[in-house]
Amino acid sequence: MVLDKLGESLKNTLSKITKSAFIDEKLINELVKDLQRALLQSDTNVQLVFALSKNIKGRAKEKTLPGITKREQLINIVYEELTNFLGKEAYEIKISKKPTKIMLVGLFGSGKTTTAGKLAKFYKKRGYKVCVMQTDTWRPAAYEQLKQLAENIGVDFFGIKKEKDPLNIYLTFEDKLKDYDLVIIDTAGRDALSEELIEELNTLNQTVQADERVLVVSADIGQAAQKQAQAFHDTCKISAVIVTKLEGTAKGGGALSACSVTDAKIAFIGVGEKIDDLEVFHPQRFVGRMIGMGDLESLLEKAKEVISEESAKDMQEKFLKGEFNLVDLYEQMKSLKKMGSFKKIMEMIPGMGSLKLPKEMLDVQEGKLEKWKYALDSMTKEELEDPEVMNADRIDRIASGCGLKIGEIRELLKQYKQSKKMMKMFKGEQDINKMMKRMGGKMPKGMGM
Numbered sequence: 001m002v003l004d005k006l007g008e009s010l011k012n013t014l015s016k017i018t019k020s021a022f023i024d025e026k027l028i029n030e031l032v033k034d035l036q037r038a039l040l041q042s043d044t045n046v047q048l049v050f051a052l053s054k055n056i057k058g059r060a061k062e063k064t065l066p067g068i069t070k071r072e073q074l075i076n077i078v079y080e081e082l083t084n085f086l087g088k089e090a091y092e093i094k095i096s097k098k099p100t101k102i103m104l105v106g107l108f109g110s111g112k113t114t115t116a117g118k119l120a121k122f123y124k125k126r127g128y129k130v131c132v133m134q135t136d137t138w139r140p141a142a143y144e145q146l147k148q149l150a151e152n153i154g155v156d157f158f159g160i161k162k163e164k165d166p167l168n169i170y171l172t173f174e175d176k177l178k179d180y181d182l183v184i185i186d187t188a189g190r191d192a193l194s195e196e197l198i199e200e201l202n203t204l205n206q207t208v209q210a211d212e213r214v215l216v217v218s219a220d221i222g223q224a225a226q227k228q229a230q231a232f233h234d235t236c237k238i239s240a241v242i243v244t245k246l247e248g249t250a251k252g253g254g255a256l257s258a259c260s261v262t263d264a265k266i267a268f269i270g271v272g273e274k275i276d277d278l279e280v281f282h283p284q285r286f287v288g289r290m291i292g293m294g295d296l297e298s299l300l301e302k303a304k305e306v307i308s309e310e311s312a313k314d315m316q317e318k319f320l321k322g323e324f325n326l327v328d329l330y331e332q333m334k335s336l337k338k339m340g341s342f343k344k345i346m347e348m349i350p351g352m353g354s355l356k357l358p359k360e361m362l363d364v365q366e367g368k369l370e371k372w373k374y375a376l377d378s379m380t381k382e383e384l385e386d387p388e389v390m391n392a393d394r395i396d397r398i399a400s401g402c403g404l405k406i407g408e409i410r411e412l413l414k415q416y417k418q419s420k421k422m423m424k425m426f427k428g429e430q431d432i433n434k435m436m437k438r439m440g441g442k443m444p445k446g447m448g449m
Contacts, residue, residue, distance in 0.1 A: 006253055007290040009038030010082075014075060014291055023070040028060045035078070042253030043222035052085050079287060086256055086283040091240055091265035093212050095128055099180045103210035104242075105201060105232055108189040111244035111270060112216045113142055116186040117149030118270065118278040124155055128181040133173065134159030135166035135204060136188040146186055153275065156180075166204055185210065193231045205236045213238050214267065219246045222254035233264065244270035247277070325385045329416050330372055372412050374402040387416050 013034040020027050032053045039049045059077045064070045093102065102119065104112045113136070120130045132150050134157070136142035143161050150157035158173040166188065177183050185208060190197045205213065215238045217225050225243075232238050243255045246269050256266065266281040378401035382389060390413055399406045 006038055006042040009034070009041070010291045013038065014078065017071055017074055020071070023074055028057065028074070031074075031078070032056055039253055044253035044257050045223055045226060048085070048257050052081055055081050055084075079291065082287045082291075083283045086286060087265045087281070088283055089265075090280060090282040090284075091267045092280075093214075093240060093267050095123065095181050097211070099177050099183045100212075101177075101183045101185065101208055101210045102212045102214055103185045103187060103205065103208055103236075104214050104216050105187050105236060105238065106189055106216035107193065107228065108139070108191050110189065110216045110218045112136075112189060113145050113149070113186050114273075115216050115242055115244060115268075115270060115278070116146060116184050117153060118275055119184050119268070120150065120155045120182075121153045121275050122268075122278055123182050124153060129179070130182045130184065131156040131158060131177070131180045133157075133170065133183060133185045135169050136186055137164050137166050137169075138188040138190070142186065142188075149275070166200065167207060170204065170208060193228070193235070198235050201236050212240055214240045214242055215264065216242045216244060217255055218244050219252040219255040225255040229264070238264045240264050240267040242266070242268045242270065243281075247271045326376060326379070326387050326412075326416055327384050329419060330369070330376060371402075371404055371408055375399075375404055375409055375412055378402040387413060 013031060016027070016031065016034070017023070035056070036049050036053055039052070040046065056077060059081070060074060062073075062077075064073050068076075094100070104116055104119075106112050116132050120132050124130050132146055132155060134143050134146045136146075143159050147157045147159065158169075158176070160169050160172060163169050170185070185204075187201060187204065188197070213236050215229060215232045217228055219225075221228070229238070229241065241264050243252070243266055246252045246255075269279050269281045269286075271277050271279055375398055376384065378398045383394060383398075395406055395409050395413075398404075399409050
């Protein structure tokens with residue numbers, strides 16, 4: 001998941017609360033110091049960290065609310081303050097008129113062109129007629145890259161190869177834009193925000209009159225994001241931010257929090273290199289995942305895209321009863337693979353992000369699923385429906401029949417047994433709060449279903 005180290009540190013910090021016999025001033029001070037250390041290590045601005053610490057300390061002195069314990073209230077305070085720290089509410093880019101224009105701005109290497117493609121795919125999937133426009137006349141590969149992305153996604157592309165004036169590109173196609181619900185304009189970047197870039201963006205912005213001016217900033221620049229956000233805001237009054245490359249950096253805290261210097265909120269986060277690796281940034285959900293409380297809403301949204309409601313209900317009943325077989329396991333794994341990595345999905349389930357699950361259980365690669373399909377094709381109906389009958393002779397026969405190693409067949413069976421064991425842990429526990437208490441915590445307000 002994004003910000004793995006920060007998330008792990010926050011989980012360890014909160015576990016001190018759940019394990020402590022008493023909630024006193026000493027524990028609160030220790031908690032705040034741990035939070036400070038975790039946030040500073042993720043490159044979060046020092047002043048912002050101290051402001052957050054002050055808020056938590058102040059609220060920790062509040063009278064305990066009826067119906068919850070002091071321990072539960074303290075966890076909830078940390079959750080709420082972290083959520084407020086990252087923007088409190090999600091920012092929605094609304095497609096309210098035709099055409100709605102989004103202008104992407106940012107420096108070289110921030111991922112603007114890739115993000116233009118991801119945004120186009122995101123809104124196309126939601127039924128909007130989308131086009132992308134190339135006005136980056138500085139980077140030689142920008143035209144071809146955006147054109148290829150548009151073709152792969154199935155949206156229209158506008159651009160003029162080798163044209164040096166971005167304004168001319170826009171004016172050439174301006175009349176055609178009224179046919180679209182959404183126009184995404186990819187602008188040029190520089191190594192730094194120079195006077196030349198400022199003039200170019202100002203001129204383009206005045207003509208385009210974009211509904212959203214979105215700063216694309218890379219998470220790996222850490223606290224430098226704050227300076228970038230302020231400079232671009234002064235230039236073209238950015239209305240929203242997209243933070244890219246959050247999947248591979250320990251500095252993401254800087255980029256996520258630095259945008260607080262402007263009124264612009266984070267609208268999306270990039271969490272991978274694939275075209276679908278773009279998520280709406282919900283501060284509540286994001287913090288929930290980081291501290292092990294899960295993110296059921298995002299999980300359900302992802303599931304709806306790849307699994308029919310009827311199929312999901314049938315599979316849920318089988319798994320909760322512990323009655324699933326090898327074919328069910330394979331189908332479930334295949335569906336989960338479409339939703340992203342198994343590790344990311346587990347982090348969205350309340351309590352599961354805190355479990356130390358076996359690495360092989362989280363690492364179900366595409367190639368492994370293909371091999372498992374060969375193994376299933378070599379099994380008898382009895383073996384598929386009741387894997388408990390497997391013995392050494394049967395495993396040898398299956399391995400010979402499908403051309404796999406004996407160890408690979410045993411790995412499939414081990415995955416089945418681990419999945420069944422995990423489901424038994426939660427058999428009959430439909431109430432998420434019960435599940436959270438079992439993991440040593442309580443679902444904060446606003447995180448329930």
